[in-house]
Amino acid sequence: xxxxxxxSFRHAPSPLVALESPTLQRAGVRLxxxxxxxxxxxxxxxxxxxxWRKLQYNLQAARDEGQETLLTFGGAYSNHIxxxxxxxxxxxxxxxxxxxxxxxxxxxxxxxxxxxxxxxxQFISRQAYREKENPEFLSRLRKQSGPFYLLPEGGTNALAxxxxxxxxxxxxxxxxxxxxxxxxxLGTGGTFAGIVDALNGRAKAIGFSAxxxxxxxEEVRLLLKRSLGSSSLxxxxxxxxxxxxWSINTDFHFGGYAKFEPHLIDFINGFHxxxxxxxxxxxxxxxxxxxxxxxxxxxxxxxxxxxxxxTGGLQGIEGFNERFGKxxxxx
Ligand SMILES: *Cc1c(COP(=O)(O)O)cnc(C)c1O
Numbered sequence: 001x002x003x004x005x006x007x008s009f010r011h012a013p014s015p016l017v018a019l020e021s022p023t024l025q026r027a028g029v030r031l032x033x034x035x036x037x038x039x040x041x042x043x044x045x046x047x048x049x050x051x052w053r054k055l056q057y058n059l060q061a062a063r064d065e066g067q068e069t070l071l072t073f074g075g076a077y078s079n080h081i082x083x084x085x086x087x088x089x090x091x092x093x094x095x096x097x098x099x100x101x102x103x104x105x106x107x108x109x110x111x112x113x114x115x116x117x118x119x120x121x122q123f124i125s126r127q128a129y130r131e132k133e134n135p136e137f138l139s140r141l142r143k144q145s146g147p148f149y150l151l152p153e154g155g156t157n158a159l160a161x162x163x164x165x166x167x168x169x170x171x172x173x174x175x176x177x178x179x180x181x182x183x184x185x186l187g188t189g190g191t192f193a194g195i196v197d198a199l200n201g202r203a204k205a206i207g208f209s210a211x212x213x214x215x216x217x218e219e220v221r222l223l224l225k226r227s228l229g230s231s232s233l234x235x236x237x238x239x240x241x242x243x244x245x246w247s248i249n250t251d252f253h254f255g256g257y258a259k260f261e262p263h264l265i266d267f268i269n270g271f272h273x274x275x276x277x278x279x280x281x282x283x284x285x286x287x288x289x290x291x292x293x294x295x296x297x298x299x300x301x302x303x304x305x306x307x308x309x310x311t312g313g314l315q316g317i318e319g320f321n322e323r324f325g326k327x328x329x330x331x
Pocket of ligand 1 (some may be wrong): 049050051079080154156185186187188189190191192280283284311312313314
């Protein structure tokens, strides 16, 4: 495992900004946004946000191992697929994306972008896709494609979690004091696990699930344990962090992954007009919608400072609008 990043895989800290709004004033809270969507490393705007943070140490590991090819898995609109494609182009790796489902006649904007970065797309049936962690399936892939550095679907592994710890480390240098509440969107939970790990019980973390029902706190617990177990990088390896100070909110998934309702779209468009910050409809839109609702319900004590992580995902807006009819005004 690489212990430090070479300069190619480093970046300047993303901006930390304070939002102003009557809702925040009435509730007497401060809201800071860690704008990881503005980290833009490669072509397009796909290699940003948490997908970049999750890739940093993996790209370093791939290079250290002398690997020339990155291989990963994802759905047709996946932010992770787009990010790996951009990383391949930016850092000189071949990239293979195994995509769930039939090849459509016309590629959507995410897959068009991935191909334009030189990613080789292989479409497999949903049934075959379920084998993606099966060692036999992977060894067949290796026979077909030659050696590769494997990135799991969604990009979450111990190195990815380690990369997400930097979100906390950067904010600690940028903010006057450690914010009391840390909010982020949750898919596989890898980003959240990195934040919880780095906070080590010093502040409360709230994960807002973008998925319906399937997300269990147990999965985050497993990720935390695995990240400690396999990461010699973690300074916490000998003293497991306090785990009590985090929770998962499942009230704002809007029916499930990539599902939405008109008031979510209105919120996203209104948020952009008011704050000049674009949100995606899959993850960050739901996070901020839920967070503002909790703030309005006075969930946070007066005087609290809340930090929300903008994890990116804006590459998905084009495909979303193409599918559902230009709902989101922002680009
Ligand atoms: C992938 C993604 C997430 C989910 O991250 P996990 O680490 O899988 O929980 C959140 N926000 C955005 C914008 C994403 O692309």
